[in-house]
Amino acid sequence: MIVDQLKLINFRNYKELQLQFHPKLNVFVGENAQGKTNVIEALYVCAIGKSFRTNKDQELINMSSKQTYIKVKVNKVNDDKQIEVALSEEKGKKIKVNKLQLDKYGDLLGTLNVVLFSPEDLKIIKEGPGERRRFINNEISQIIPKYYYTLNQYNKILQQRNKVLKNFRGKAIDLEVWDQQLIDNGASLMIYRRNFIKRIAILAKLMHRKITEGIETLEVKYDSNVKVTEEDELKDVKERLYIKLKENQPMELRRRLTLTGPHRDDLIFKINGLDVKNYGSQGQQRTAVLSLKLAELELMKGEVGEYPILLLDDVMSELDIKRQNYLIKNLKNVQTFITTTMSDHLNIKTDMDDKLFKVQNGEIRRFSLK
Ligand SMILES: Nc1ncnc2c1ncn2[C@@H]1O[C@H](COP(=O)(O)OP(=O)(O)OP(=O)(O)O)[C@@H](O)[C@H]1O
Ligand SMILES: [Mg+2]
Structure with a gap:
């Protein structure tokens, strides 16, 4: 376009x-x-x-x-x-x-x-997981509108659930209603993310290899809050979220915060097997982001039909x-x-x-x- x-x-x-x-x-x-x-x-x-x-x-x-x-x-x-x-x-x-x-x-x-590349994008590699989730959310939302709505829904439920936890004063509270919605929307987000990251990872690896003339291998991996395998279907992820929510509940009540779900997801970047955030040079970090951005272009072309x-x-x-x-x-x-x-x-x-x-x-x- x-x-x-x-x-x-x-x-x-x-x-x-x-x-x-x-x-x-x-x-x-x-x-x-x-x-x-x-x-x-x-x-x-x-x-x-x-x-x-x-x-x-x-x-x-x-x-x-x-x-x-x-x-x-x-x-x-x-x-x-x-x-x-x-x-x-x-x-x-x-x-x-x-x-x-x-x-x-x-x-x-x-x-x-649109694909935007600015010096700020180095944050995707260098800063906390929030930056990486923002990256994932922005990219998938542009390609799949449904994702954007599911994410909004999830965030609303998360806020509500956190509010209930915050007001917890030792009496029994009813988290069940929120749990089910958190699981439904959360699992759906995680499947979208798995599919997106798998594809962007292949493209970014290819780009990075070309830019570095075959010297470096870039890996991008989904570090999901509960395990999500390649074969998993929605129901598998829901089940795992359910189990982890139950496990975490005592700690959640103590900390008064939702500790399970895709709002705790992350991405891992590795070059030749080493974590780019901690071991990559400034130039390697920049190149990794460049590869990621070029991968986005190709992914959108594939998905939307035009660049x-x-x-x-x-x-x-x-x-x-x-x-x-x-x-x-x-x-x-x-x-x-x-x-x-x-x-x-x-x-x-x-x-x-x-x-x-x-x-x-x-x-x-x-x-x-x-
Ligand atoms: N709401 C606003 N109303 C009027 N001027 C504004 C407003 N917001 C920003 N500016 C002005 O716009 C200018 C900055 O524009 P911009 O960020 O596009 O600069 P730039 O050319 O990209 O500069 P750099 O090379 O430093 O990145 C500043 O002078 C700022 O004061
Ligand atoms: Mg400027």
């Missing part, structure tokens, strides 16, 4: 902006704090319904305004889509697809698919020349948006006409290297 046009009104540091994009490559060049990431963010909001930088929608509204508006036109293989996101302090968030207002934000997912758009915020300068070249060479069929502070950092030997945008203080104009 291809984003053809973007329109912004009072979004971050843009008062008004209208851009026509190149179907392959779009490079945004500018000094710090000029508005490069803001453009990437606007595209992301149209795909996912919220920002990757903040949970507070209000921050997206230009300081001197009370509302903001984003519109993109997406060309897909079989149809075209127009996405509009309007945010205001009074009315909150309204999203329209082809002029029809959506009832639920989740209905937006899959309209415009998502790729947003590369500030990552080119963090990769060595070899990896930069590998990346660009492998993106021929993917519409890519790159931000960078230096145009000469871009080791791209393609014709750059129509692809370069100069970003300066909330304004964007085309420019040429010639």
